[in-house]
Amino acid sequence: MVKKDVLKEIKDKFSERILKLWEKSPRRIYIDLKAEDIPGAASFIFKALKARFVIASGVDTRQHIEILYHFAFDELGKIISLRTLLDRRNPEIESLTSIITGTEWIEREIHELLGVNFRNHPDLRKLLMPEDYPPEGEYPLRRDFK
Amino acid sequence: MSVFRKKARLSNPEKPETILDLEMVVDSGATYTQIPSSVLHQLGVRKQFKRKLKIATGEIIERDAGILQIQLNGETGPTWVIFGDEGSDPLLGAVTLEEFGLAVDPVNKILIPVPELMLAAGKTVIPIGPYHPLQEEPEFFRLHVEGERVVGLDIELGYNHRGIEKLAESKTYDQIIFLVERICGICSTSHPIASVQAVEDVGGVEVPERALYISSIIGELERLHSHLLWVGLAGHFLGYNTVWMWAWRYREPVLDIFEQVTGNRQHYAMMKVGGVRRDIEDSDIPAIEKAVDALVPIADMFKGAIVDDPVIHARTKGVGILTKEDIQNYGALGPTARASGVAIGVRRDHPHAAYGLVDWNVITQEEGDVFAKAVVRVLEMYESVKIIKQCLGKLKKVKGEIDAKVKEIPPGEGIGHYEAPRGEVFHYVRSDGTNRPVRYKVRAPSYMNVPTNKTSVVGETVSDATIILAAVDPCYCCTERTAAIDTNTEKRTLTGQDLIKLSQEKTKRIADELGLEMESRLQGILK
Missing domain, CATH: 2.40.70.10 (Acid Proteases)
Known part of the structure; x- marks a missing residue:
């Protein structure tokens, strides 16, 4: 059963590790974390608080590669998104596939389109594009993609 | 030598x-x-x-x-x-x-x-897909089969990758609605609803009440025609071609309503940031009411033909089961989740449009098999009719604006999601204050539902595979393009037609064993 105040539970558990917490509205909450804190927080939200994994989305902000992991608390009508910023020259983060089966495809996709290396992902083959396009090292959703 | x-x-x-x-x-x-x-x-x-x-x-x-x-x-x-x-x-x-x-x-x-070979008798790979004229998402399933049993499944996608997210970065917010409408021909209003919601979330736009009812009416009409489409195809795969023809016949009046209200049978172009593009005139309401009322006995008929049919029970009960844990792990959505007893649905949980303003139920089943998924879809048609009728009633009373006339989208980010016929569509948008987004992310329900086949198909028989793959309603998964190839001889042994035939013959065999004469029985029900 989902606890009433999931946001308080997350705050209590990860208080000093939360870089920024933004309640855009009661239904949309964004929490910024360091990349190494993502697996722990995702595991707590998904396994202990029983949130539904919606999807992850990546964006090239020119300074960083940013990844958002969106979780839905359906019984509360809330979406909590975990945000992390990765070094644009060498974007790397631990894969969540061992925690959430449903992250397998989207991590492959972000790897393919934004060039993020998900450590310990079982299968980082291309998901959407052909084998031979775009060439190795070019990522279609990066700002500098031509 | x-x-x-x-x-x-x-x-x-x-x-x-x-x-x-x-x-x-x-x-x-x-x-x-x-x-x-x-x-x-x-x-x-x-x-x-x-x-x-x-x-x-x-x-x-x-x-x-x-x-x-x-x-x-x-x-x-x-x-x-x-x-x-x-x-x-x-x-x-x-x-x-x-x-x-x-x-x-x-x-x-x-x-x-040298290592000697030990292969199970007749170990075969059956490729299903990737193309099929009925689906908007080509997918390629590779079934690994030992004798009759499926022992493994590979899924390959990308055959119809159109770069919608990349394209969206070069379009204005108004154009994006038309772009995402074309992601899918069947749930073609679900993506626009999620899209305008995401953009409205960036700017915190309040949408006029009348527009909310119109959104919900369009959304539910779409669910009706989509579920009827599925019922027909599921019938076809099981060998009930009468069900197929009749389901699609009764889908036509729904498309006629669309034509009358929006001008189009598909791709209705009704959504707009801050409201809807066209009003529903009072003079159109009686015709819509009449058409949706006429769908209730149709739904009854399919309930009789499918839900109470002992042959369908034999073919679909206990087949392709997904447990609650599977649903949670894969993040599966929509009727696929609700058929496994996971009572989620964006319409109720994150109410948008008019869903918080009218009375209706979330349909769930506990078993998680193909049958449960069929039951959920048939019963959801009644709820859609209920929602449409209440919204039409409100339209008669709630007059006024249908558009908040949004001029500018501020910098920021927004999330929009909507319960499409197959489950939640999810849109994320990042704005820098210009009229185009910096990033536009779309997640369709099949993206989460299709991987569940890895769990539900393995261990089942080849003749059940088509209906299990079809049960998540992946916008019709290329089954007629199927070919079975003997790995030893590289020779085609089964075509897609053969696989469907295999499934249909199994139904007939069960019907014969139960002493039921299928077609004439159905003709009796479908009058």
Whole structure:
């Protein structure tokens, strides 16, 4: 059963590790974390608080590669998104596939389109594009993609 | 070809006390091992049967054959032996080499052990897909089959990758609605609803109430035609072609309403940031009410034809089960989740449009099999009718604006999601304050639902695979383009038509066993 105040539970558990917490509205909450804190927080939200994994989305902000992991608390009508910023020259983060089966495809996709290396992902083959396009090292959703 | 000799120890398996060591010529060009008759007589090998052999001149000759015990490369075992001519070389033939798992290395003149094959009888890979005219998302399923049972599944996608997210970065917010509308031909209003919601979330736009009712009416009409489409196709796969034809016949009036209200049978172009693009006139309301009322007895009819049918029970109950844990792990959505007892639905949980303003129920089933998924879809049609009728009633009373007339989208980010017929569509948008987004992310429900097939198909039979793959309603998964290829011969053994036929025949067999005459029974119900 989902606890009433999931946001308080997350705050209590990860208080000093939360870089920024933004309640855009009661239904949309964004929490910024360091990349190494993502697996722990995702595991707590998904396994202990029983949130539904919606999807992850990546964006090239020119300074960083940013990844958002969106979780839905359906019984509360809330979406909590975990945000992390990765070094644009060498974007790397631990894969969540061992925690959430449903992250397998989207991590492959972000790897393919934004060039993020998900450590310990079982299968980082291309998901959407052909084998031979775009060439190795070019990522279609990066700002500098031509 | 280089010829070399190999020492072998020979004996008679029936009288193993006599042993003879012999230098034999390794000749993988000869089928059988061959030894001069006098040597075999010395060992007491009996002539047990005859073999026909082709010799170098092309002539066919007949020779006696028996069974010889042979020790080769440290291993001992029996092998067939041909009684050869006097004075001929003793030959070590291909069959014997294969029996001992040895390959010839002609350069180093040795025999090398090679791993021997052990394949389950008839292990076959069945590719399903990738293209099918009925689906908007080509997918490629590779079924690994042992006999009748599916033992593994690979899923490959990207065949119709159109780069919508990348394209969206170069379009204005108004254009994006038309772009995402074309992601899918069946849930073509679900993406626009999620899209405008996401953009409205960036700017915190309040949408006029009348527009909310219109959004919900369009959304539910879409759910009706989509579920009818699924019922028809599921019927076809199971061999109920009457169900197929009738379901699609009753889908037509829904498309007619769309044409009347929006001007289009598909791609309605009704959504707009801050409201809807067109009003529903009071004069149109009676016709819509009449058409959706007429769908209730249709839904009753399909409930009778499918939900209460013992043959359908036999084909779909206990087949392709997904548990609650599977749903949670894969993040599965929509009827797929609700059929496994996971009562989620964006319409109720994150109310948008008018869903918080009218009375309706979230349909769930507990079993998680194909049958439960069918029941959820049929029962959801009643709820859609309920929602549409209440919204139409409100439209008569709530007058006024249908558009908040949004001028600018501020910098920021927004999330929009909507319960499409197949489950939640999810849109995330990042704005920098210009009229185009910096990033536009779309997640369709099949993206989460299709991977569940890895769990639900494995362990089931080939004849059930089509209906299980179809049960998540992946916008119709290429099943008619299916071909089964025998991995040994690379020959086509089953086409897509054959697979559907296999499924249909299984239904007929069950019907016959139950003593039911299918088509005439259905004709009786579908009147």
